[in-house]
Each structure stands twice: as structure tokens, then as C-alpha cells.
Amino acid sequence: MDSSGSSQKKAKKPRQVRDAEATQAKILDAAEQEFARHGLTGTRIDAIAARTGVVKAMIYYYFDSKEGLYQAVMQRIGAELDIAFQQLAVTDLPAEAALKESIRAGINYGAAYPHRGMLWFYEAVQNQGQYGQMSGWQKSFWSITTILERGIAEGAFRSLDPFLATINILGVCTFYFNAHENLKYLAPTRQLLSSEMIERQTQEAIDLVLAGIKA
């Protein structure tokens, strides 16, 4: 027998080094995954704790309650979405190019964070959008609407309802990923989430939308 720490007595969890910021970030990451998979009510705090490696009590220490943690998660993804769209700097581009870039960015975002679309859906169904509302994602929506209005004014796009068109464009960008688990049975040989298929879908989506709204 050796004289190391792990002894005959029942194995105790080794105490973590103290690092408030790192712990909070780990909790947020794990919570985002769990909430995306199970929603606010369906998520188990124990599952988040297990995924994080820290203990359940820490979650309450930092975020007060399950609801508080959920709000923090929605805040973060809303803010990040806003930043992603701001970086596109679409105001410098002609309307058609700006819209193409936005669609491409939207699909890329859906491919990079496939679980976040589900977070938004859960938010709509289970919480009537009350928490997402305050997270600032709306700016991304209106940036597309603005492009459409500009294109119409310049005569590049046909006359249409920019608000409804924005919704429908978002539908095209998100449905592919949100419904993927149902769609995968339709064409088992196609790898819907492979980069080739996503690139093809990106091109199809751009073609459909651009042809659909051009003057």
C-alpha cells in the first residue's frame, strides 16, 4: 500500500482551486448545453453540476436559482448574437450583397452553435419569450429588415412587407438546423450537418431568397 491521498476511506471529491470567474463560466457553458437540450423546466440542476465538475451548491451560490441561471444564459447568447451581426458591417454594402452576407452569417451561426436555435425555441414555447426579450437579439432582426427596406427604396428588391420577409428569411436560415433530428430520417445517406451539405444549403437558401425578392 502507498501513503498517497486516495486512501481506504470512502473517496472524497478533491476540493477545487478557488477561481470565481472560471467556475462561473464553466457553469454557464454547461447550463447552456443542458437548457438547450431540456428547456428551463426540464433541466436538472444535478445534470449541470455533473457536466460542470463543480458541486450543486455552487450554482446556487453564484446564480441564486435555476431561473436566475437561465436568465444569465439567455443574456449571454443574446449579447453574442448582437455582436456577431454588428461585425458584419452590412451598412457599407449594397442591399443585395448585404442580404447575402446576412443569410450566410445566419446559417454559419446556426451551424457553429446548433444548440442555440433550440434555446430560442424553448424560450418561445415554455416561457413565452419573456427572458429572451430582454437579451437584445432584436437588433439582429431589425438589421435584416433595414437591408430589405433599403433594397426596396433603391429599386433592387420588389415591393414586399419587410417585417414578414425578415421572419421568412430567418425561417429558412434556422429550420434546417432546428428540425435536423426529424429531417435526418428522410435521406439517411446525406450527412445533413457535413460542411459540404451545409455549404450547399447555404447556396440554396441564398438563391431562393434572392430570387424571391429581387425586383
Add this chain to the structure above:
Amino acid sequence: MDSSGSSQKKAKKPRQVRDAEATQAKILDAAEQEFARHGLTGTRIDAIAARTGVVKAMIYYYFDSKEGLYQAVMQRIGAELDIAFQQLAVTDLPAEAALKESIRAGINYGAAYPHRGMLWFYEAVQNQGQYGQMSGWQKSFWSITTILERGIAEGAFRSLDPFLATINILGVCTFYFNAHENLKYLAPTRQLLSSEMIERQTQEAIDLVLAGIKA
């Protein structure tokens, strides 16, 4: 005081008349609503029982388990969707008219059963589509794909990937309703679920898709 049944002793639930079929149907209806709102794991059997008016034990008597009940619900909505699309008889119409009718039917279906879109979403996220797969909804999907292939062959539609196009059309038909609770904050004055707005959205969707795929 009267001498009627409701007496001084603690009120017992009046025993229901025996009607197996009616009870099963009531349970299925209530379960569909609850599963659409909370998903398979999040739904409480007590909530279904309360909504149904029958007692919790009946649900286990008829459907064995929560999962069994869920399967029965998914079977039913898959079968009904299939029937709805079959009744369209789109094979008799020219491709363009057939597609218009399909889009209109899809949006009408979403408007008539706004909760069913959520059932499909939950199915994808929580159960990886395993139960929905066996419910026969795929026939509805392929009926749209077939219209697109026919239109391409006849020269009415441009060359495109009929499979991906079908997905994107479904995205347009469903996103409006699935995301409604998040979208409603964007334009508080517009009543997104009013029949006027839905008719407008139907027209926008048809215009977008038809212009997007015509030769």
C-alpha cells in the same frame, strides 16, 4: 339544507360513466396539449389527468406509461397530417398551382393547430425524432418534393435541389408559428395570429417561394 348528493362529508369525485373509447380520446387530446407545451420529460401526468377530468390511474391503465401515451399522440398527429396532405390531390394540378396549394395548406395547418409544430420540435430536440419517425409524416414531405421535381422537369421551375428546397419551404411555413412567442415583441401592435395577418403572411410566403423557384 337539501338532501342532494353533495353532502357534509368530504366531496368525493363522482364516478364517471364507463366509456372506454371516449376516455381514451379525452386522454389523447389532453396529452397532445400538455406534450406540446412541456415536451415528453417536462409533462406531468397529473396535469394531463387534471385537464382530462379522469384520474391518473386511467392513463396508466390505457397507455401503460408516459412514453406509451406520447407514442400514441405522435402516431395520431402523423397520421392526420398525412390525411390532410392526401386530400389536397395535388397530382391533378400543374406544378405551380400545386405548390401554391401546398404552401397555403401548410400555413393553414400551422394556424389551425399552432401547438403541433411545437410537438415536432420537442420530438426533434428531446427524442431525436425517434417516435415521430414511425408516424408517417414523411409522405407529406415527399409530396412537396415530388411537385418540385415535376415542375423542374416541365420547365416551370428552375434547376434546384428539390430536397433542400422542400426543407426551406417547410421552414417558411412553420417558423412564423413556431417562433411566434419570441416574434410578438418585435411589433406589439401587429396581431401576428389574427386572420388578417396570417392571410398576409400566406401571400408573402407564396410570393417569396414562387418567385424564388420559378424558371
Add this chain to the structure above:
DNA sequence: GTCTATAATACGATAGAC
């Protein structure tokens, strides 16, 4: 077929030692 009562467990949240 329908109901009551209850077993068995899972879960959110907190108290208090270290």
C-alpha cells in the same frame, strides 16, 4: 373501468463545516 391510497424515488433548494 374507475377510483383512493401509497410506495419509491427524484429534484430544487438550504444549512453549515472547512
Add this chain to the structure above:
DNA sequence: GTCTATCGTATTATAGAC
């Protein structure tokens, strides 16, 4: 800041009377 231990309640599922 991190951990252990536990309280109180909610929930799935079953046993058994009617």
C-alpha cells in the same frame, strides 16, 4: 469559495377496493 448532508416537496407508477 467549495464541499457534505439533508429537508421538503413533487412526481412516476402501482396495489387494491369498488
